[in-house]
Amino acid sequence: MIYGAILAGGVGARMGGDKPKQYLSIKDKPIIVYTIEKFFVEKEFDEVIVLCPSMWVEKTKDLIEKFIPDAIEKVVVIEGGEKRNDTIMNAIQYIEQQGKLDDNTVLVTHDSVRPFVSHRIIKDNIEALKQYDACDTVISATDTIVVSEDGTIISEIPERKKMYQGQTPQSFKAKKFKELYMSLTEEEKDILTDGAKIFVIKGEKVALVNGDTLNMKITYPYDLRVARSLVEEEDA
C-alpha cells in the first residue's frame, strides 16, 4: 500500500491568531486544496491522509467537499500531532488502525504549503522507495551555505556542490519509520525535527530525489506573491 500524507500542522499550531498559511487563498482557492489535488490525482496512492490542527479538521473536510468533491472517498482528514514527526506518527497510527501497516507500506509525506509539487517528483519518490527505506526531495543549493556554531563567526563554508536544500516529499517505509522513531529518547525526539534525519542518524540510507525550484514552500509574503503569479500564468 502507498499512502500520501499532507502535513498541515499539529494540535498546537497557531490555535487562534492568524490563519495558517496553507489556508490562505490563491485565486479564491486555499493553498492546501491545490496540494491535496496534486496527491489525489496520483493513481498510485491508495489513500491520502491530510493531517491538520484539530480546530481545522472540519473546515478542511468542507474545503475538500467544496473544491474536490470526488476526493471524499480517497482523502481522509485527521488531526496532526504536536510536532512534525508526531504528525507523521499519527498518519502511521491511522494506517495501523486500518490493519494496513506492513513492511512494504510506503508513506509519502508532503508539506501542505508546497502546492507546486509535480507528478514527476511524486513518482520518483515512490520509485526510490522500491530500493531504499527512505528518500528526501532536494535541490542543489542555490546559495553558498555558511555554517556558524556561535551565530557570530563563520565556522565553515562547505563545498557547495555537496550541499542541497531540502524540500518535500520525504518518503518512508512507514513501519521502519515507526520502529526508528520509537527507539529515540525524548531528547533525540526534541532535536530530530526532520523525518529523514531520523533515518540518517540511525545509519539508514536515505536516497536523494531531484526536486524542482518550482516546488517552493510558501513561507514569506513574497512567496505567496510568486505563487499567485505562477497560478495566473498556468491559467493564461
Add this chain to the structure above:
Amino acid sequence: MIYGAILAGGVGARMGGDKPKQYLSIKDKPIIVYTIEKFFVEKEFDEVIVLCPSMWVEKTKDLIEKFIPDAIEKVVVIEGGEKRNDTIMNAIQYIEQQGKLDDNTVLVTHDSVRPFVSHRIIKDNIEALKQYDACDTVISATDTIVVSEDGTIISEIPERKKMYQGQTPQSFKAKKFKELYMSLTEEEKDILTDGAKIFVIKGEKVALVNGDTLNMKITYPYDLRVARSLVEEEDA
C-alpha cells in the same frame, strides 16, 4: 578609505549569447542600475567600482550616465576578472593604482543581481569591518540543509540553527584579501570561488552580518517576477 564593488561578471562571462541577468530591466531600468544606485547613495563610500564583462564596460557607463548622471564622478566602471575572486582582485588592483591601498582600506563587494540590498545591511558591513578583517551577509537557512558526498545518498543533515544561506555584501580589508589570495595555490584558487571562504580556510575570523530575505539574488525567471512585483509595490 571605503570602497564599494559591484560584481557584475568577468571577462568570459556570457560573451555573446544571452544578455546577462543584471542587464535585464525591471520597469524599464536595468537591474544593475538599481544596485549601483544603492551603493552610490551611501555617503560612507569614497568610490564605487563596478566590475563587468569587457564587452559591457561602455554600455554600463552609458547606463549610469542615462539613469544616474550624478554618479559619474563617484562610480567607476572597469573590467572584471575570469572568476569572482579575480574580479575582486581587479578592484583591489584599481585601488592600489590610485595609491589608496593600505591596512585600513575596506572593500564592500556585492552581487549586481541583488538590487534590494538595504542601507542597514551596507552599514552593518562597514561596522563589522571596524572589528574584523572580513564579514559575510547571511540569513538563517529557511530550508533544511542536506549534505551528500556522492549526490545519491544523504551523508548528513546538519542542525538547522547552525546553517545560514550566504548573500552579499561580503566585505574585506582589501590588503588582507590580496595577501591571502596571493598565498593560494592555483588548485586552491580553483576551489575557493567564495571570497569569504579564503579567510575561513586561512583561519581568519569572518563575522556574520544579518541579511534580509528581501535581499534576494535574481537567478531564476520567477525571481525576476518577484523583483518586478517588489518594485511595483515600492512605487504604489
